[in-house]
Amino acid sequence: MKELEERIRREGTVKPGNVLKVDAFLNHQCDVTLFDHMGAAWAEHFAGKTITKILTIEASGIGIACVAARHFDGVPVVFAKKAQSINLDGDQYTTTVYSFTKQKEFPVIVAKKYLNAGDHVLLIDDFLANGKALRGLIDLCESAGAVVEGIGIAVEKGFQGGGDRLREEGYDVDSLAIVESMDAETGDIEFRR
Ligand SMILES: O=P(O)(O)OC[C@H]1O[C@H](OP(=O)(O)OP(=O)(O)O)[C@H](O)[C@@H]1O
Numbered sequence: 001m002k003e004l005e006e007r008i009r010r011e012g013t014v015k016p017g018n019v020l021k022v023d024a025f026l027n028h029q030c031d032v033t034l035f036d037h038m039g040a041a042w043a044e045h046f047a048g049k050t051i052t053k054i055l056t057i058e059a060s061g062i063g064i065a066c067v068a069a070r071h072f073d074g075v076p077v078v079f080a081k082k083a084q085s086i087n088l089d090g091d092q093y094t095t096t097v098y099s100f101t102k103q104k105e106f107p108v109i110v111a112k113k114y115l116n117a118g119d120h121v122l123l124i125d126d127f128l129a130n131g132k133a134l135r136g137l138i139d140l141c142e143s144a145g146a147v148v149e150g151i152g153i154a155v156e157k158g159f160q161g162g163g164d165r166l167r168e169e170g171y172d173v174d175s176l177a178i179v180e181s182m183d184a185e186t187g188d189i190e191f192r193r
């Protein structure tokens with residue numbers, strides 16, 4: 001998606017440790033108009049698939065998923081929580097995920113009543129790097145007997161391999177910008193063509 005690539009080139013910075021910082025528009029300050037265009041792009045890619053629910057994970061996927069849902073007939077958005085809470089009651093599906101930016105393992109939890117057998121799920125997230133977050137969401141869907149219809153990602157760091165491993169397994173992964181390489185010293189960013 002040209003618009004997203006241009007924003008990354010203009011406003012993104014490359015940090016040591018394979019970190020692309022795009023918090024000016026994607027995952028701290030949020031450009032909702034850009035999110036809307038991203039939702040439209042996923043709706044075009046996944047047209048023809050039945051989507052009954054969008055599933056994402058705290059924290060940065062939530063805003064993007066909610067705006068995208070407007071392009072999928074307003075289906076419910078469920079976000080997996082990364083901490084137990086007195087506000088979480090009833091039976092839960094749980095797994096664990098290693099967080100790329102927080103560098104520690106988190107529980108990942110969804111209440112059983114919000115993810116069901118018969119759901120056709122679109123997974124959405126801001127970043128795909130090693131694929132840990134998506135593995136957690138796929139686990140939750142498998143536990144619930146829900147079908148993963150597709151995966152919509154804003155920025156994939158292709159050189160970390162998580163996206164290609166999922167494609168090899170047959171998942172339909174639509175990443176709107178795939179960074180093939182980036183250099184923290186020069187600031188250069190190359191996109192996959
Ligand atoms: O493919 P992966 O290696 O799992 O990396 C991608 C994940 O990393 C980030 O989550 P993180 O927990 O770092 O930050 P967040 O809480 O801001 O979403 C991002 O939001 C994705 O969920």
Ligand SMILES: O=c1[nH]c(=O)c2nc[nH]c2[nH]1
Pocket residue numbers: 018019020021022027100101127128129
């Ligand atoms: O802001 C972010 N930049 C990244 O490079 C990244 N990788 C996973 N999650 C990420 N979030």
